[in-house]
Amino acid sequence: MLASDSRPSxxxxxxxxxxxxxxxxxxxEALHNVDLDVRLGEFVCVVGxxxxxxTTLLNILGELExxxxxxxxxxxxxxERPLLSIVFQEQGVFPxxxxxxxxxxxxxxxxxxxAEREVRARxxxxxxxxxxxxxxxxxxxxxxxxxxxxxARAFANDPDLLLMDEPFAAVDEHxxxxxxxxxxxMWEGSRKTVVFITHSIEEAIxxxxxxxxxxxxxxxxxxxxxxNIPRPRNVYELQTSPxxxxxRSTVWEALKEEVLALAEREADQ
Amino acid sequence: MTTPASEASGAASGVILATSVRxxxxxxxxxxxxxxxxxxxxxxxxxxxxxxxxxxxxxxxVRIFSRPTLVAVLIWNMALDGSLWKNTAAxxxxxxxxxIVGVVPGLFLGLTMGLFRVPRAIINPLVSATYVLPRIAxxxxxxxxxxxxxxxxxxxxxxxxxxxxxxxxMAAVLNVDPVYLRVARSFKxxxxxxxxxVVLPAAMPLIFSGxxxxxxxxxxxxxxxxxxxxxxxxxxxxxxxxQILSLGESMAGLLVTxxxxxxxxxxxxxxxxxxxxxxxxxx
Numbered sequence: 001m002l003a004s005d006s007r008p009s010x011x012x013x014x015x016x017x018x019x020x021x022x023x024x025x026x027x028x029e030a031l032h033n034v035d036l037d038v039r040l041g042e043f044v045c046v047v048g049x050x051x052x053x054x055t056t057l058l059n060i061l062g063e064l065e066x067x068x069x070x071x072x073x074x075x076x077x078x079x080e081r082p083l084l085s086i087v088f089q090e091q092g093v094f095p096x097x098x099x100x101x102x103x104x105x106x107x108x109x110x111x112x113x114x115a116e117r118e119v120r121a122r123x124x125x126x127x128x129x130x131x132x133x134x135x136x137x138x139x140x141x142x143x144x145x146x147x148x149x150x151x152a153r154a155f156a157n158d159p160d161l162l163l164m165d166e167p168f169a170a171v172d173e174h175x176x177x178x179x180x181x182x183x184x185x186m187w188e189g190s191r192k193t194v195v196f197i198t199h200s201i202e203e204a205i206x207x208x209x210x211x212x213x214x215x216x217x218x219x220x221x222x223x224x225x226x227x228n229i230p231r232p233r234n235v236y237e238l239q240t241s242p243x244x245x246x247x248r249s250t251v252w253e254a255l256k257e258e259v260l261a262l263a264e265r266e267a268d269q
Numbered sequence: 270m271t272t273p274a275s276e277a278s279g280a281a282s283g284v285i286l287a288t289s290v291r292x293x294x295x296x297x298x299x300x301x302x303x304x305x306x307x308x309x310x311x312x313x314x315x316x317x318x319x320x321x322x323x324x325x326x327x328x329x330x331v332r333i334f335s336r337p338t339l340v341a342v343l344i345w346n347m348a349l350d351g352s353l354w355k356n357t358a359a360x361x362x363x364x365x366x367x368x369i370v371g372v373v374p375g376l377f378l379g380l381t382m383g384l385f386r387v388p389r390a391i392i393n394p395l396v397s398a399t400y401v402l403p404r405i406a407x408x409x410x411x412x413x414x415x416x417x418x419x420x421x422x423x424x425x426x427x428x429x430x431x432x433x434x435x436x437x438x439m440a441a442v443l444n445v446d447p448v449y450l451r452v453a454r455s456f457k458x459x460x461x462x463x464x465x466x467v468v469l470p471a472a473m474p475l476i477f478s479g480x481x482x483x484x485x486x487x488x489x490x491x492x493x494x495x496x497x498x499x500x501x502x503x504x505x506x507x508x509x510x511x512q513i514l515s516l517g518e519s520m521a522g523l524l525v526t527x528x529x530x531x532x533x534x535x536x537x538x539x540x541x542x543x544x545x546x547x548x549x550x551x552x
Contacts, residue, residue, distance in 0.1 A: 082457070088448060094467070096545075109457060139549040157456065
């Protein structure tokens with residue numbers, strides 16, 4: 001299936017490695033020789049055991065951390081858009097800004113005028129169902145609502161690429177479904193390229209076109225599994241479909257070894 | 270002095286809470302607010318009542334401790350003859366000027382030290398070394414350098430707030446949650462926006478804590494220098510009355526000082542709510 005995809009590749013990661021220096025002058029290899037291609041408009045989920053370097057990979061893609069070796073090429077078609085926005089976990093919403101100002105933050109940073117950025121932020125907030133809370137502060141919102149502000153902020157910035165670092169990890173299971181549904185609806189409207197980090201196999205299947213499974217540390221790409229569930233998807237009904245179950249067992253087979261390897265390593269320490 | 274004031278700040282944040290979007294716990298929060306409001310008045314009143322009762326029962330010697338009703342009459346008389354206003358105005362003026370002279374440079378120094386590593390490395394040892402000195406011990410030195418005048422008094426008052434603001438503004442900047450900086454960097458904000466729109470607002474709550482501590486120290490400073498070297502002001506009133514064994518007046522000075530501090534604390538609280546409207550109560 002992947003081979004027949006005619007969309008151009010827009011992210012090309014080749015031989016990417018990352019080594020951290022530890023406090024006692026040792027080294028820790030977080031990523032080892034990672035090769036990854038992402039196509040235009042593709043939704044890719046990266047899953048892996050904890051500490052496998054998924055977040056490091058995302059931070060390097062987002063230029064928040066330097067890489068050690070290897071190369072990353074972004075080949076998006078030329079446009080006025082910013083390259084990327086990152087969605088962090090819940091606490092990434094600024095408590096001192098209202099919902100509207102939080103959402104418009106990326107536009108503000110790019111120097112978009114107040115009137116225009118408010119129009120654009122309002123439009124996105126409308127879509128995530130926060131139109132009634134434009135002038136509320138994050139303190140007044142629930143965890144799920146804060147996370148919607150986080151999503152809105154990234155979408156309002158209108159980048160070529162969205163990087164998401166376990167954005168729904170801190171919310172309960174039911175809220176998670178609602179947020180996933182909201183994310184998919186927004187994504188359907190824009191078909192942006194997404195790299196989404198998660199530790200939840202189910203979340204990855206509901207969202208992704210392709211799941212990238214990483215090995216335990218040092219993180220390598222172990223296998224890649226396409227998810228051939230037609231879109232638009234109904235996240236509330238998906239878990240009983242045969243394709244969902246098939247992909248879940250395939251991903252789990254790949255992940256199981258890594259999780260067990262990690263558990264063994266931790267038991268040895 | 271701090272107890273009723275911090276209760277008041279609790280009640281104040283309760284007001285913001287009551288307007289919260291989520292209404293499920295609204296009644297619960299409203300009840301809490303009422304409780305705070307009631308005790309804000311009731312607790313100090315109860316203390317005065319006990320004082321009055323003990324004094325009338327003969328447990329407290331009225332010649333030493335006076336009693337609230339007698340002190341109230343004294344304050345009334347001082348208000349009529351104008352000495353109350355004169356002394357209060359003198360203390361208030363010193364406090365306000367001393368606070369400004371201490372807080373403003375302290376705030377800027379602390380922010381600079383928080384933001385930039387080199388000034389922090391250079392100045393931090395000096396702050397640590399001088400901060401621990403009891404400031405009143407510096408008074409003779411200050412008098413020697415500046416002279417026996419009002420400027421010396423102001424400098425003495427300003428020292429406490431200056432150090433507290435330096436230290437707390439620096440700590441406020443250094444303790445900004447790194448996730449906010451990562452978010453801001455991911456949106457490629459300019460350095461100026463990073464400071465003005467992220468670091469500074471994130472540091473505001475801790476800066477206000479420093480400001481409240483500064484007010485307490487400023488008040489301590491005013492009363493201290495007025496004990497030592499002044500011929501008007503509430504500190505002078507307390508100390509002078511004590512020296513001529515006019516203990517009721519000394520008590521009156523104490524009560525007015527307490528009230529003054531309390532009102533200034535409330536004013537600061539108002540200012541905080543206006544400048545940091547997004548901050549909720551402590552969780």
